[in-house]
Amino acid sequence: MESLRGQVAVVTGGSRGIGLAIARALVAEGVQVAVTGKSAANLSAARPKIEAAGPGAVETLQADVRRYDDVRRAIDAAVSRFGGLDILINNAGIGIFASVSAMTPAQWSDVIDTNLTGVFNACHAALPHLQRRGGGFIINISSLAGKNPFVDGAAYCASKAGLNAFSEALMQEVRYDNIRVSYVLPGSVSTAFSSGEEGKGADWKIAPAEVADVVVNLLRHNPRSLPSRVELRPSKPRK
């Protein structure tokens, strides 16, 4: 098992939900973690929760993944603060669920720009730093919705299907630079994402910490092989 202690990670959308759980799990492993988010208030509230998780250092950076300059500035700031970059977790994402007829063009753009272009932005900004380090790991948080489309999910499902294809293409593109790319497809996770309220009706759902466990296990996996796509589903979904 690889030790993660002393490595440097950026987690996009690390102020709430799954990203917060991933940041906490990494800090518990001794990783130096920079988390990004849109809302400064949510980042301030998250900071002590991440710091309390363990020995790794923490930085919070306000950056909207939809804006390339924001993302680049955040990744460069993490690199100057911690001296390099080893791990990028592309977690920031939104869901807007409506029929194609009812969805506005602005809502469509919001979903695609956050869930798909946002990942391109962060990878584009991070890759030179990972290459300078001689390798690294990119993990994209996708969704089972990317392979199981549903009514009112056209934008969200398309964004995640696109992310799956992006992840596989990038994986092949950078593997000989010692940069590993994996993507995780969770089913329903108990966050405020769709219900608007964390933990609401959550007993059967995946816990955010369980997605974080998958991420840590991927990072610690022997680099001789690569679990490039991981599907994680509730053991007993609501019938």
Ligand SMILES: NC(=O)c1ccc[n+]([C@@H]2O[C@H](COP(=O)([O-])OP(=O)(O)OC[C@H]3O[C@@H](n4cnc5c(N)ncnc54)[C@H](OP(=O)(O)O)[C@@H]3O)[C@@H](O)[C@H]2O)c1
């Ligand atoms: N929850 C589920 O059931 C589920 C299932 C499968 C996959 N996923 C995926 O898992 C990821 C995290 O979901 P979650 O349930 O943890 O969501 P969440 O609780 O709503 O948290 C989303 C996080 O992303 C950040 N974010 C949103 N838009 C952003 C942007 N434009 N730039 C930077 N940060 C942004 C939010 O920051 P602010 O606080 O500033 O808004 C927040 O920290 C998403 O990619 C989602 O598609 C979720």
